[in-house]
Every structure is written in C-alpha cells, then in structure tokens.
Amino acid sequence: MYLNSLNQSNFMSYENKDFYAPQDKMYVATDCIIFGFEDGRLKLLVFKRRVEPLMGEWSLIGSFVKLNEDVDEAAQRVLEEITGLKNIFMEQLKSYGAANRDPGYRCVSIGQYALIRINDYDKELVEKHGAHWYDIDDLPDLVLDHNQMVIDALEKLKLKARYQPLGFELLPEKFTIPQLQQLYEAIYQKQLDARNFRKKALSNKVLIKLEEKDKTSSRRGAFLYKFDDKTYQRLIQSGYNFEIS
C-alpha cells in the first residue's frame, strides 16, 4: 500500500483524461479522517471518489471550504452529510500544503480527525455514499496524500488518547471494562494487562458502574460502565491530570 509506483499511475490516469487543472487559483479544502471501533478493531471510513481525477479510487471524505464558511464548520458539514450526525468529536490534525499535492488543484487541505460511534443507523447512511469501514491495519491505497493523513492522525490519536478521554467517543455510551481495554489495545497497538488496566481506568473516578451486565461476550457477563463527563470536567478544572494506561 501507499507505493510510489501507485502514485505515479494515479497521476497518469489523471493525465489521460485531460482533466483541466486550474492552478491559477488557491483552494482550501478539509479532509476528514474518520475513526470508528467495532469488534475490537479500530476502523477508518473511506469513500469511493466520485470526481475526476482519480474517480473510483478510495479516498477520505472532504470538501472545499466555502468562502463564507469557517474551516471547522466545513468539516462538520461534511461529516453531517455523510453520517447524519451532529456534534461529533472532531479536531484539527494539521494542514497539508505541498504545492503539488493535488494534480487537479492548488489546494491546501486541513486534515481533521473525527471519532464516531459506529452503529447500524450510521452504517446505513454511510453505505448510501459508497463508503466502507476498513480495518485500520488493512487499509487500501488512498488518493493523494490521504494515506499520510491517516498515519498522522493515528499517531496523534495514540498520543492524545493517553491524557484525554478521547476513547469514550468511540465506544457506545455503555461499555464494559474489557471493551475499553480492547479499544486502548487497538489504539496503542499493544497488549495490556487486564488487572493493571482496570485499576488505572477506575482510579480516575470518572467511570460510573451500572447495575446492568453485557453478556454478549461471556457467560458470566461484564458490568457496564459509563463515562461521567461532569465529574471529568470538574476534575480537570481543579488541575487533575487524567491518564489512562
């Protein structure tokens, strides 16, 4: 994946189609690196590109930023068009500004990563847009510099997840400790000790234990928890240093 030879052939196919490249004008776009979590695996939402050049190739979803629109608004707009969801966690990754990064346009793209809760409702909407949830370590080649965006976003997710409760954005509202552990194992890409993980996770005092159990993955069942955002906000207000594994 992500080979030079592939980029080259992408470029050729663009040339063959005589696509007009208006390089006399600056564009600003935003591309969304959309993460999800399902079946113990971290996933990325990718799309079949619908326009030339590179039509039909896998791509992140994005849009040009409109003249009267904030960059962050544009990203929210794109996300809502695709998933139907508002108020999704999203944060700037970085901007991608190489002069030749897009053969079609002189376009600076602001990468934004989003964390969403995969569920059947989203999936349906997503399918309408020719999208697919790929396993993070089984991604196809993406157009332009989109693979690099994913690499950078993963790196950032790894760094931030430790000190900010990002993980909970990816889990359903109610989750078990083993599920939480699986998530962090997927993000950090390493195995964690179950006893130590549980200890650490609970030591932050921001997980509320519920009476219900989830029995989908064991006979005994595991207690469900939810993240207590109010307490979390209060804690960090007073200087608390959240950390998980």
Added chain:
Amino acid sequence: MYLNSLNQSNFMSYENKDFYAPQDKMYVATDCIIFGFEDGRLKLLVFKRRVEPLMGEWSLIGSFVKLNEDVDEAAQRVLEEITGLKNIFMEQLKSYGAANRDPGYRCVSIGQYALIRINDYDKELVEKHGAHWYDIDDLPDLVLDHNQMVIDALEKLKLKARYQPLGFELLPEKFTIPQLQQLYEAIYQKQLDARNFRKKALSNKVLIKLEEKDKTSSRRGAFLYKFDDKTYQRLIQSGYNFEIS
C-alpha cells in the same frame, strides 16, 4: 511584507481607509510564532504592521502562500527574510480558518511556531524590519487572532518540550545546567528544584559536559554542556523515551 504577493489593485484599495474587502477569493497565509530565550526569559518576536488595515499595530510576521510554493516553504521564506537564518526549527501549530478572522480578506492562515537562538547578529537584522522581542508575559495586543495563536503555541510548546528536546533550539550551542533549568522554568512557568532538575536532565545521557566554564553569572562558574543530537537520534531509534522535568 504580508502583502507582497497580492496584485496591485487589491493592494491599493486595501491601503486606503475605506478599503475594499475582496471576499470573493480564498487566500492562504502563514504566520510565524517566533520564540526566543534571553536573560532567563522566554521572548516572542513581533512586528509593526506596515499595511492597512491596522497599520502600525503589533502583529506576528507572515505572508500569503504563493501558488507554486509549499506552505512550509512559505514559512521558512518569511523567517529567512526576517532573521537571515536558514534551517530554523519550525513546526505547524494549527490552521486558523474562521470566515471572518481577517476583515480584509477571506484568508486561512497556517500558524507555525519557530524556536530561534537570539544573538546580536539576529537582532540587528530583526531591527531593520521594525520588529521587537517582547517578554512572553508582557505582550502587547496583536492584530486579528494573533494573540490566540501565541496562546496556542505556548500551550503546545509546554506540552512538547517535556518529551522532545525542543529546548535546545532556544539555547546557544553551549549552555550551563542552570541556564537549561531557567529555560524550562520559563516554559513551564514554575520553579524547579535544582538537584532534581540536574539529575533528570543528565539521566537522559544526551548532554556532553565540556571542559569550559561559563563565568558570566557566578564567581565559581558553571560547566558548559552541549546537546548530543547523534546520541539522541540513536536512543529514540531504539525506543528510548526522552523526558525532561
């Protein structure tokens, strides 16, 4: 400086008092948040703005990104024009994309923070451009969203300095441990214990003790050290986790 890459008609109408705001076109700019360190204090390099609107106000230095230029190249270009220095440490902070952030243009700016070694040579060049090194906790109001950029950059510096040897970019090549401590105290904005700091700093094994002493700040003099980038690179290659205070 900021308007060098504009066409003349825009420039003229912008320059007189009821300036025309060409919001029919997207611009991309880059602004540099330039940090230095001198006399135990963290400093920021700011400039008198030379064009309307807001002519004469303090501002970060920046430029529009040219059509055939990488965003990062543009930032290096600006920095070189001002300081005469190449290969300065610089890294993307984030992009600033609010639709109304600049009353003159629809302009997305990529903030980049730079760390430079203040010395007399730089200062001379800098003065030519109507610039001034301000103490970081005694900054004037800056134009547009530039104060926010500084706040964000400081926050990022605080976070990154701990796990990446950024600090050495701000110090002269040879420095003493007390100087290094002063720097970290300025970045973290808190006092550090001299014994513990020294222990921690030296524990990373990337400081080379020289035979020379610096006697500018004590009768006894303090030994000079330099940062051993080769060893540092080797260590992080093999998974070492650099940390300072």
Added chain:
DNA sequence: GATAATAAATGTAATTTATACATTAATTTT
C-alpha cells in the same frame, strides 16, 4: 441437576520513579 467451559474480577509484592530537602565547593571581590 451436575459438570464443563468461559471470560470477568480481584490483590500483592517488587521495582522504579518522583519528591523533598541542606550542605559543601569553587571562585572572585573587597
């Protein structure tokens, strides 16, 4: 209804890291 199977839940000891703290050393100035 007893047994087997399975993942969840729990505790402790050893090691490492972080913190708090006071004295002596080297040098110059008077």
Added chain:
DNA sequence: AAAATTAATGTATAAATTACATTTATTATC
C-alpha cells in the same frame, strides 16, 4: 584573609508502575 555568591552534590520517603495466578459468575451441555 575574609566575604560573597552561585554551582554542585546525596539520601531517605513517598508514589506509581509492573509483573503475575486464582477465584467467581454464568451458561451450555451432558
């Protein structure tokens, strides 16, 4: 020779991290 000044150093205590094995709750099967 004495005074002044900053640099340099060590240790004991507390806190955090790591490594590691058994029991528990429940369902499925015989």
